[in-house]
Amino acid sequence: MKDMACNIETGLCKTTNDENIQPEIKVEEFVMDKDLELFYFTDPICSACYIFEDTLESFLNKYQHEFDYRVILGGLVPDENSFNDPRNGIFSSKDVAKHWLEFSEHFNVPINVSMWENDPMKSSLPPSYAFKVAELEDKAKANKFLKSLRIAVFKDGLNIERKDLILKLANEHGLNGKYIVDNMDTLGKKLFLEEITWMQKLGVRGFPALVIRNKDRYLSTAGIISSDTLEKFYARAKTLA
Numbered sequence: 001m002k003d004m005a006c007n008i009e010t011g012l013c014k015t016t017n018d019e020n021i022q023p024e025i026k027v028e029e030f031v032m033d034k035d036l037e038l039f040y041f042t043d044p045i046c047s048a049c050y051i052f053e054d055t056l057e058s059f060l061n062k063y064q065h066e067f068d069y070r071v072i073l074g075g076l077v078p079d080e081n082s083f084n085d086p087r088n089g090i091f092s093s094k095d096v097a098k099h100w101l102e103f104s105e106h107f108n109v110p111i112n113v114s115m116w117e118n119d120p121m122k123s124s125l126p127p128s129y130a131f132k133v134a135e136l137e138d139k140a141k142a143n144k145f146l147k148s149l150r151i152a153v154f155k156d157g158l159n160i161e162r163k164d165l166i167l168k169l170a171n172e173h174g175l176n177g178k179y180i181v182d183n184m185d186t187l188g189k190k191l192f193l194e195e196i197t198w199m200q201k202l203g204v205r206g207f208p209a210l211v212i213r214n215k216d217r218y219l220s221t222a223g224i225i226s227s228d229t230l231e232k233f234y235a236r237a238k239t240l241a
Contacts, residue, residue: 034066034067034068035214035215036066036067036068036212036213036214036237036238037067037069037070037212038067038068038069038070038210038211038212039070039072039198039202039210039211039212039213040056040069040070040208040209040210041072041073041074041199041204041207041208041209041210041211042072042073042074042207042208042209043074043075043076043077043124043128043207044073044124044127044128044131044146044149044150044153044160045077045124045127045153045160046124046207046208047099047100047103047104047111047154048103048207048208048223048224049150049207049208050109050111050150050154051103051107052208052224052225053147055224055225055226055227055230056208056210056230057147058227059227059230059231059234063234067212071135071143071146072195072198072199072204073128073131073132073192073195074196074199074204074207075124075125075128075192075196076124076207077121077123077124077125096113096116097113097116097117100113100116100154101113107224110155111154111155112154112155112156112157113157115153115157115158115159118157119158119159119162120159121153121159121160121161122161125189125192126160126161126163126184126185127146127149127160127161127166128188128192129184129185129188129189129191129192130145130149130166130170130180130181130184130188131145131146131149131188132184132187132188132191132192132195133179133180133183133184133187133188134170134175134180135191136187136191137175137176137179137180138174138175141173141174141175142175144173145169145170145173145175148169148172148173149166149169152165152169163181163184166181166184167180167181202218202220203220204220204222206222206223207222208222208223209221209222209223210230212234212237214237214238214240215240217240218240219233219236219237219240221233
């Protein structure tokens with residue numbers, strides 16, 4: 001497992017021995033319905049993604065009718081041995097609470113860290129698998145389900161690996177919770193692993209990250225960015241073709 005490094009100034013978590021993603025990327029294999037497509041790379045327990053979520057949601061409410069939108073989950077924490085960010089003093093899951101509180105204070109966004117004390121997660125993969133199954137049923141509902149998972153962990157301090165919680169939240173958003181729970185470790189895992197290749201091909205190494213494709217041209221940005229910066233990024237992406 002590569003060491004992770006989370007930069008509190010940029011709000012980007014990435015592997016330390018990977019280069020930053022390039023400003024323009026070209027990949028030929030993807031198929032889309034519109035000339036513009038926005039890929040959002042994230043993870044259910046990415047604190048920076050939670051902080052960035054309101055900015056992104058406001059942007060989507062304004063512009064999503066103009067492009068195809070795809071959420072790609074990157075597997076920030078595959079297992080309990082993957083909590084390793086030496087630069088931020090993280091050597092196990094027990095150290096993550098302090099890191100979250102630092103992000104919370106720096107960006108002035110409240111974060112509940114009680115999950116790490118009461119019922120610590122071992123991996124971000126189970127909720128990721130569940131989201132992939134939910135997308136098959138209804139992408140819009142699945143995106144709301146993913147948001148509710150983040151709220152459950154960052155606001156309510158709950159362990160979102162728990163299948164009873166996944167079932168409850170899925171049902172609350174009109175999804176078939178039982179089907180999601182029954183298939184997340186098989187179908188969900190398969191879909192998740194297939195999408196990981198997109199992340200690799202597009203050169204994404206950290207979260208949150210956005211990649212916009214304009215026909216066969218690509219533009220990317222990463223970390224917690226302001227609404228104004230996001231608007232400028234989008235405006236530039238529309239001029240690429």
